[in-house]
Amino acid sequence: MAKGMFVDTTICTGCKACQVACKQWNGLSAEPAHFGKRPGVPYPVADNFTGDSYDNTGTLSATDWRHVRFIEQIDESRREKRWLFSSDSCKHCSDAGCLNACPTKAIVRTDLGNVVVQQETCIGCKFCIPSCPYGVISFSEETGTAHKCTLCNDRIHNGLGTACAKACPTGSIRFGELADLKKRADARLAQLKGKGEQARIYGYEEADGLNVFYLFADRPKVYGQPEDPVVPQRRLVLCSLVTILTALGVGAAALVSFRERLNGRDEEENHES
């Protein structure tokens, strides 16, 4: 009975209602501007804001669990232009790198399929952070723990949808049963393809399927998503094997170097003969 979200980026208008709703419901503070000097600029510049785009935060963070990305595509001649938006968050992967990595069981999956960091268990070891192939989960200096989108764990376990989906005025973010969402996504994909437009679903195969998946009008890379995400733990067996083989090799080198007992015996025998 997995729940999830389908984000149709082609009808997103970049209003950021979802970003605000997420902050409000989850009580996430706004990041204050950090001003710094930039060479050649006479006035102080807020260097944690992009400052050259409607995209204000630039990335997801411990206090930005949702991030609306603004992608401006302008061709060389500056005649053709296109503005793409995509509201990004944790994908609640079916095979979640962050959850696999956590050594304390702080990250768990609930009965609705969403992946949650239990704040009272996390020790802030930060191993989950590079283990997420989508760069989602972030560390907060303030709490000393890892934070990310919970798929509004409290709301969805009380029969409500996620705050972002509720706030979205265009229906770009849909919350619901995964199976229903997929039907909707396939229908929309067929519609766009019928009109001859470029479109693709991102999230059916990646990491055994993402519970939050997207409809993109361009390559995933354009939207800041990895083209070929790999759940990092899938490398574990090979890495372990190679490391064990090396250990055996070093052991063998030691054996050859240190088997003085055998050498010693040889020498003694030679002596006797």
Add this chain to the structure above:
Amino acid sequence: MSPEIIQPPEWAWYYIAVYFFVAGTSAGAYFIGAMEELFGSGREREVSRAACYIAFPLLILVPIPLIADLGRPERFWHLFIYNQGGYPYLNLISPMSVGSWVLLIFSVCTLLSFLDNLVADRVISFPLFSRYYNRIPRRLYAVFGSLAGFFIAGYTGVLLNVTASPFWAATSPFMGALFIVSGASTGAAAISLYLIWRRRNSGGEVERLEAFDRVVMVSELVLIALLLILAGRTALPLMTLPFVAMFWLGTVALGIVAPLWFKYRFRRHPFGDAPVLAHYLCILAGGLLLRISLLQAGQL
């Protein structure tokens, strides 16, 4: 893979890389000692004794940086006990989880070997150890301890390889192998330094240790080359300034190539104490710089 989106963990090098180095050296020293214990003659025990005296004191330093780097240091025990259920917790696919447990096992082995040697050297007396010290138990710690030691020396590399950070991911599956080999080499250097300090650096045992170290250091160079080839473009940070000094000059040139040349050049001629001492120190510094470089290059 689109590298710009992967977040670095921002592990502090002065905690984590130093931990990699200290634990690797301790583990390397211990398994060399254990090999000598298991395969060497019982007559000469200088190397295995030195190994035991190095492994444990180094290892008690280890929890300090590990715990200090946590966001919530007071909760470090959650690594062993699931705080919400109160039962022991082990996550088999998380090298950090398995590593924490093995670190515990390894500490026990190094402690037992340490005590065992203190008893054998009559520094302390402990009836249980004195009665059995020369028999089965010593071999038993050596077997379990060297298995745990190999694990400790290598798992940190595997831990880096199984992340999504582009450089660490691209160097898969060889980081663990490189860390084991480097641990063996810094462990051997630590043992040699200890023997110099105790003025026991002569005899057949030391020659055998040197022979072992030469093989290990050549493999280390091969593994570094392999790693860089695999890493390709993701290794570009290693060509920028702090890394050129740390990695190429520090680790490769002064930490491996120069000591190796020294070892081959003077392997038949006894050389004055000071250069010998210096070349061991170079090996140790090279090992530390290797961990710092590889850790930091993956966190840019």
